[in-house]
Amino acid sequence: MKQEKDAARHALPRYQQIARQLTQAILSGELLPGSRLPSSRTMALEMGVARATIENAYGDLAAQGWLERRGQAGTFVSQTLSPAQPAFTTSAPPAGNREPLPFQMGLPALDAFPRALWSRLMGRRLRLQTRFDLAAPPCEGEAVLRQAIVDYLRFSRSIDCQPEQVFITAGYSMAMTLALRALAQPGEGILLEDPGFPFIRPVLAQAGLRFCPVAVDSEGMDIRQGNQRYPDARFALITPAHQSPLGVALSLPRRRELLDWAALNDRWVIEDDYDSEFRYHGKPLPPVKSLDAPQRVIYAGTFSKSLFPALRTAWLVAPPQCVAAFRQVAQHLPCTVPPLYQHTIADFIREGHFWRHLKKMRHCYGQRRQWLESALAEQGFAVTPQQGGIQLVVPVTGNDSEMASKAVKAGLAVQAISDWRMAHKGESGLLMSFTNIVSPEQARKQARALREALK
Ligand SMILES: Cc1ncc(COP(=O)(O)O)c(C=O)c1O
Known part of the structure; x- marks a missing residue:
C-alpha cells in the first residue's frame, strides 16, 4: 500500500515535470535571472506537449515566484529567486577578507565570542x-x-x-x-x-x-x-x-x-x-x-x-x-x-559557558540594537518594533530593491524585503544587522553612510 502511494507520488503530472526541469535550469545557472522564456506555443511545439501543459507549468512557477509573466512582453526568469541574487552576492566581503561589512546580516557579534x-x-x-x-x-x-x-x-x-x-x-x-x-x-x-x-x-x-x-x-x-x-x-x-x-x-x-x-x-x-x-x-x-x-x-x-x-x-x-x-x-x-x-x-x-555566553549576548545585542535604532532615528529612519532577533527592519517608501542596490554600491550590506519575497506584494523595507556595531559612534557613522547612499 505504502509502495503504491510512493509510486503515485513519483508519477508527477507532465506540467510539474516541466516545471521541475525549469527550476533545475534556473538553479544551475543555465537560465539566467531576467532571461525571457520561449512563448508557451513555441515551447509546446519544441517539447511535443499541449500548450496548456506549458501554460500550467509557467503559471505554477509564476505563482511560486520563479517566473514573472509580463503580459504581451512574455515570461521571464524572476530576479528574486535566483541564487545569483545581485544584492546578496555583492554584499559579501571580498574573498580572503572576512571582516563584516557594515550592517551585514547573518553574523553574531564576532568580537564578543570568548x-x-x-x-x-x-x-x-x-x-x-x-x-x-x-x-x-x-x-x-x-x-x-x-x-x-x-x-x-x-x-x-x-x-x-x-x-x-x-x-x-x-x-x-x-x-x-x-x-x-x-x-x-x-x-x-x-x-x-x-x-x-x-x-x-x-x-x-x-x-x-x-x-x-x-x-x-x-x-x-x-x-x-x-x-x-x-x-x-x-x-x-x-x-x-x-x-x-x-x-x-x-x-x-x-x-x-x-x-x-x-x-x-x-x-x-x-x-x-x-x-x-x-x-x-x-x-x-x-x-x-x-x-x-x-x-x-x-x-x-x-x-x-x-x-x-x-x-x-x-x-x-x-x-x-x-x-x-x-x-x-x-x-x-x-x-x-x-x-x-x-x-x-x-x-x-x-x-555552563553556553548559558553565560547567551546571557551576555542578550545584553550585548539589546545595547547594540538600541545604538543603531537611535542612530537611524537621527537620520530620519524609523525601525519596526521587534521583541527579538539579530536583524532589524527599516520601513521605506518606494522601491526598496533599488535602495538596497544603492547602499550595496556604497559598501553597505543592507538587503531589501522585496528581494526576500516570492509571490506576495507588501510593504517595502530595508533589512540590516546591528550585531557587529561596537559603539554608538560607529552606529552613527553607519547610519549617516546609509542616508548618504540613499540620497
Ligand atoms: C532563517 C535562518 N535559518 C537558519 C540559519 C542557519 O544556517 P546555518 O546553520 O547553515 O548557518 C540561518 C542563518 O543565517 C537563518 O538566517
Missing part, C-alpha cells in the same frame, strides 16, 4: 584524544554532543527528546537535505513564509518540492490561507520565534492551527529555530516543538548565531517514529563536523 576560553577547551580536548579518536565518527554525530543538546533543549526550550532523535549536521542546509531525503517525494508542496529566508530555497528545489508561498502578517505565517490555497501541501517550513526576515513571532492561535494542520494527512512542520535565544523584552513563546503532542514537528537548530558560523554545526530533532528513516539517510549523508569540534561544543555547553 575565543581564549574556546581555544583552551579545544586544546584540552586535543590533548585528551586517544588513537581511537582517529576513527570515523558516528554518522548522526557524537553521542556526547547529542546528549548536551538534549539537556539544553529541555532546560532552555522546554523540548523533551532523547539523544537518538538528535542528528548533528554541517549547517542548516545539510539538516534540511537530511530531513527531506528521509520524508519528502518530488512534487510535494511545501508552505513557505513569504517573505522568507531565500538561501534555503535551492535545497528545497533540489528535493523537487513545489513552493507554496504564504503571506506573513503581524501574527506570522497565515496558516489558514496556506491551507486554503494549497490543500495538498505536505510540509510547512517556518521560523516561529522571530520570522525571518520580519521578526514577528507566530501567535499562539496560529501555532495551534499549524499543529492541527499537521495532524491531518501525514503532514510535517519543519521549525527553524535559528535565533530564538535572542529576545530582549517579554517572555519568549515556547517553540512549536514543545507543544507537539502528535509528533509532527521536525525541529532545526544551529550554533551559527549562538556560537559562531565558522563552526558549521547545526542539528535536527526527528520525531521518534522517523528516527530509523533519518538514520538510514544519515548513513549516506554522514555528519562532517570534526569530532574535535563536536566535543568542544559539548564541553562548552556542559560546563
Whole structure:
C-alpha cells in the first residue's frame, strides 16, 4: 500500500515535470535571472506537449515566484529567486577578507565570542584524544554532543527528546537535505513564509518540492490561507520565534492551527529555530516543538548565531517514529563536523559557558540594537518594533530593491524585503544587522553612510 502511494507520488503530472526541469535550469545557472522564456506555443511545439501543459507549468512557477509573466512582453526568469541574487552576492566581503561589512546580516557579534576560553577547551580536548579518536565518527554525530543538546533543549526550550532523535549536521542546509531525503517525494508542496529566508530555497528545489508561498502578517505565517490555497501541501517550513526576515513571532492561535494542520494527512512542520535565544523584552513563546503532542514537528537548530558560523554545526530533532528513516539517510549523508569540534561544543555547553555566553549576548545585542535604532532615528529612519532577533527592519517608501542596490554600491550590506519575497506584494523595507556595531559612534557613522547612499 505504502509502495503504491510512493509510486503515485513519483508519477508527477507532465506540467510539474516541466516545471521541475525549469527550476533545475534556473538553479544551475543555465537560465539566467531576467532571461525571457520561449512563448508557451513555441515551447509546446519544441517539447511535443499541449500548450496548456506549458501554460500550467509557467503559471505554477509564476505563482511560486520563479517566473514573472509580463503580459504581451512574455515570461521571464524572476530576479528574486535566483541564487545569483545581485544584492546578496555583492554584499559579501571580498574573498580572503572576512571582516563584516557594515550592517551585514547573518553574523553574531564576532568580537564578543570568548575565543581564549574556546581555544583552551579545544586544546584540552586535543590533548585528551586517544588513537581511537582517529576513527570515523558516528554518522548522526557524537553521542556526547547529542546528549548536551538534549539537556539544553529541555532546560532552555522546554523540548523533551532523547539523544537518538538528535542528528548533528554541517549547517542548516545539510539538516534540511537530511530531513527531506528521509520524508519528502518530488512534487510535494511545501508552505513557505513569504517573505522568507531565500538561501534555503535551492535545497528545497533540489528535493523537487513545489513552493507554496504564504503571506506573513503581524501574527506570522497565515496558516489558514496556506491551507486554503494549497490543500495538498505536505510540509510547512517556518521560523516561529522571530520570522525571518520580519521578526514577528507566530501567535499562539496560529501555532495551534499549524499543529492541527499537521495532524491531518501525514503532514510535517519543519521549525527553524535559528535565533530564538535572542529576545530582549517579554517572555519568549515556547517553540512549536514543545507543544507537539502528535509528533509532527521536525525541529532545526544551529550554533551559527549562538556560537559562531565558522563552526558549521547545526542539528535536527526527528520525531521518534522517523528516527530509523533519518538514520538510514544519515548513513549516506554522514555528519562532517570534526569530532574535535563536536566535543568542544559539548564541553562548552556542559560546563555552563553556553548559558553565560547567551546571557551576555542578550545584553550585548539589546545595547547594540538600541545604538543603531537611535542612530537611524537621527537620520530620519524609523525601525519596526521587534521583541527579538539579530536583524532589524527599516520601513521605506518606494522601491526598496533599488535602495538596497544603492547602499550595496556604497559598501553597505543592507538587503531589501522585496528581494526576500516570492509571490506576495507588501510593504517595502530595508533589512540590516546591528550585531557587529561596537559603539554608538560607529552606529552613527553607519547610519549617516546609509542616508548618504540613499540620497
Ligand atoms: C532563517 C535562518 N535559518 C537558519 C540559519 C542557519 O544556517 P546555518 O546553520 O547553515 O548557518 C540561518 C542563518 O543565517 C537563518 O538566517
